[in-house]
Amino acid sequence: MILERLRADAARVLNDWAKAQGGEAPPVVMSPAPEHVAADVCIPWPLAAAKVLKRKPLEIAAQAAAELAELPGVAKAEPAPPGFVNITLDLMALGANLEHALAPGERGHGYDPEARRDILIEFVSANPTGPVHLASSRAATLGDSLTRILRRRGHKVWAEYYVNDVGRQVKMLGLSVKARWDQAHGKDVPLPEDGYQGEYIKDVAAAAPPEAAGWSPEDFSRFSIERMLGEHKRDMEAFGVRFDRWFRESELHAAKALDKALAKLRSLGKVYDKDGAVWLGSTGEGSEDDKDRVLVRKDGLPTYFLADIAYHLDKLSRGHKELIDILGADHHGYVPRMKAAIAALGYPPGTLHAIVHQLVHLFRGNVQVKMSKRAGEFITLNELVEEAGLDACRFFFALRTANAHMNFDLELARKQSSENPVYYVQYVHARICSIFREAATRNVLPAGTPLARGAALLALKEPSERALLLKIAGFPEVLRVCERELSPHPLANYLMELAGLYHPFYEKCRVLDPAAKELSAARLTLCDGVRTVIADGLGLLGVSAPEQM
RNA sequence: GCGCCUGUAGCUCAACGGAUAGAGCAGCGGUCUUCGGAACCGCUGAUGGGGGUUCGAUUCCCUCCAGGCGCACCA
Numbered sequence: 199m200i201l202e203r204l205r206a207d208a209a210r211v212l213n214d215w216a217k218a219q220g221g222e223a224p225p226v227v228m229s230p231a232p233e234h235v236a237a238d239v240c241i242p243w244p245l246a247a248a249k250v251l252k253r254k255p256l257e258i259a260a261q262a263a264a265e266l267a268e269l270p271g272v273a274k275a276e277p278a279p280p281g282f283v284n285i286t287l288d289l290m291a292l293g294a295n296l297e298h299a300l301a302p303g304e305r306g307h308g309y310d311p312e313a314r315r316d317i318l319i320e321f322v323s324a325n326p327t328g329p330v331h332l333a334s335s336r337a338a339t340l341g342d343s344l345t346r347i348l349r350r351r352g353h354k355v356w357a358e359y360y361v362n363d364v365g366r367q368v369k370m371l372g373l374s375v376k377a378r379w380d381q382a383h384g385k386d387v388p389l390p391e392d393g394y395q396g397e398y399i400k401d402v403a404a405a406a407p408p409e410a411a412g413w414s415p416e417d418f419s420r421f422s423i424e425r426m427l428g429e430h431k432r433d434m435e436a437f438g439v440r441f442d443r444w445f446r447e448s449e450l451h452a453a454k455a456l457d458k459a460l461a462k463l464r465s466l467g468k469v470y471d472k473d474g475a476v477w478l479g480s481t482g483e484g485s486e487d488d489k490d491r492v493l494v495r496k497d498g499l500p501t502y503f504l505a506d507i508a509y510h511l512d513k514l515s516r517g518h519k520e521l522i523d524i525l526g527a528d529h530h531g532y533v534p535r536m537k538a539a540i541a542a543l544g545y546p547p548g549t550l551h552a553i554v555h556q557l558v559h560l561f562r563g564n565v566q567v568k569m570s571k572r573a574g575e576f577i578t579l580n581e582l583v584e585e586a587g588l589d590a591c592r593f594f595f596a597l598r599t600a601n602a603h604m605n606f607d608l609e610l611a612r613k614q615s616s617e618n619p620v621y622y623v624q625y626v627h628a629r630i631c632s633i634f635r636e637a638a639t640r641n642v643l644p645a646g647t648p649l650a651r652g653a654a655l656l657a658l659k660e661p662s663e664r665a666l667l668l669k670i671a672g673f674p675e676v677l678r679v680c681e682r683e684l685s686p687h688p689l690a691n692y693l694m695e696l697a698g699l700y701h702p703f704y705e706k707c708r709v710l711d712p713a714a715k716e717l718s719a720a721r722l723t724l725c726d727g728v729r730t731v732i733a734d735g736l737g738l739l740g741v742s743a744p745e746q747m
Numbered sequence: 748g749c750g751c752c753u754g755u756a757g758c759u760c761a762a763c764g765g766a767u768a769g770a771g772c773a774g775c776g777g778u779c780u781u782c783g784g785a786a787c788c789g790c791u792g793a794u795g796g797g798g799g800u801u802c803g804a805u806u807c808c809c810u811c812c813a814g815g816c817g818c819a820c821c822a
Contacts, residue, residue, distance in 0.1 A: 242765050495820040502822045531817045636782050705787050
């Protein structure tokens with residue numbers, strides 16, 4: 199709150215000043231002051247402004263510092279070569295910010311009244327022909343955490359899971375399960391060619407009721423899909439991931455949505471017929487795709503691509519202004535054609551944003567675990583959570599950018615030791631909870647006693663205390679960065695940093711001191727702030743904040 | 748062959764084009780009569796190679812090397 203206001207104020211002041219100098223001002227950015235600088239935040243704006251204003255950066259910095267020194271919350275603003283303004287915040291303002299962090303109001307800490315996007319985010323959407331596996335757990339983490347963060351910021355976000363419940367693979371699933379059912383009932387039948395081979399197929403077959411003896415392959419398909427889908431729903435729930443809607447492809451077919459999408463494209467003149475098939479002309483000017491794509495095959499059947507166009511059209515027709523798709527890197531080639539399709543339908547560029555996450559490589563120690571869906575050899579989300587724990591999994595995935603090619607070591611995850619960063623953060627939370635329990639029993643600050651407010655917080659003068667106050671003040675900005683990057687990873691890394699700042703404070707500053715009750719109250723308030731932000735931040739990542747470990 | 752992603756410390760990863768590139772883990776050396784040692788302090792240690800743009804490049808451009816993933820009238 200304090201930093202956001204400062205940035206807004208600084209932007210206004212510096213803009214006005216630049217305008218008076220006859221120049222168009224660059225945007226104002228603020229960053230934490232580096233270690234060797236005795237200040238809280240720094241603004242490199244003079245360096246950027248030097249070019250447009252055609253003046254020396256340091257000169258600009260000196261004048262900008264004079265302007266910024268007058269702003270509320272600023273204790274000191276000093277120019278520094280080659281052209282920074284270093285700002286020291288007012289301790290009183292930092293204290294007020296702590297109070298805000300402890301009581302942020304109904305919309306929560308980090309709510310931005312100007313956040314007004316309307317986004318439909320689709321993720322996981324694993325085929326119900328098999329269990330949810332490792333790669334999907336990364337997508338689930340990214341999508342769910344991002345959804346929570348964007349909602350906190352104030353945006354309208356709708357989360358959706360797309361279910362492919364029609365098509366060739368569904369038929370194949372039915373045939374595979376039927377074969378396993380027959381085998382289990384004494385018939386010597388082979389799995390169909392290209393059938394699903396995983397052990398889970400046998401499990402599905404074993405779950406079929408006695409009357410399955412008279413089932414057609416289609417009956418088996420229906421039964422299997424519903425059963426797998428039920429597992430997906432349980433998996434997602436167990437992983438702490440919620441969807442507003444599970445959208446079935448069959449709904450599109452029932453509503454003739456494919457025909458309608460095709461008709462719309464045709465009326466817009468975006469399709470043509472060639473070699474007996476219907477094509478989307480994707481390669482027009484401004485298009486991102488490099489070749490035209492088939493929508494309806496020679497045999498008259500629609501392609502998956504057309505179904506997907508219909509689905510995206512459906513999402514947009516429900517009024518959402520932006521679509522986010524989260525995809526594994528193995529599907530990245532699909533992005534340009536989908537963007538081309540959405541452009542062809544007349545929606546503005548930027549309507550669809552794809553988050554492509556790189557694949558997770560699994561290791562056991564130094565040995566890479568090869569996964570083959572064909573042979574049914576893969577690590578499922580369930581197994582992963584069982585081995586590593588929900589909190590560890592979600593935090594681990596949340597720490598990385600989507601672009602990072604990551605290695606996941608099962609042996610390391612299984613250790614559940616301090617090698618896992620999530621404990622580093624959770625430990626701080628538990629430690630602070632312990633202090634509060636102690637405060638009550640020792641009667642330093644009996645339960646129910648109000649914490650320090652206002653001027654009482656001026657007692658927080660130690661550098662380690664100031665560092666915590668400042669870090670807490672950075673929380674809303676971190677959520678803003680998460681939105682800009684469309685990734686939860688800045689938040690996860692922020693929590694690591696916040697936790698890292700707490701321990702030095704704890705070593706240096708005695709919190710509970712019966713001889714100094716006012717100082718104790720101020721420090722308890724600071725601890726409460728840290729505890730609150732950690733619990734809140736972990737919550738946005740779907741990670742628990744235990745009071746004891 | 749073409750396209751996308753990546754290459755940062757021993758390992759796993761951070762860093763809107765900004766100051767002396769940060770963490771965690773591992774390693775070495777310290778800290779412990781008081782609030783949780785799952786901790787703290789100190790040390791060691793890095794931008795794949797080569798060009799370019801810039802006052803300034805891990806970041807942008809070109810190129811080379813290495814790895815991952817894609818290049819269907821499959822889904």
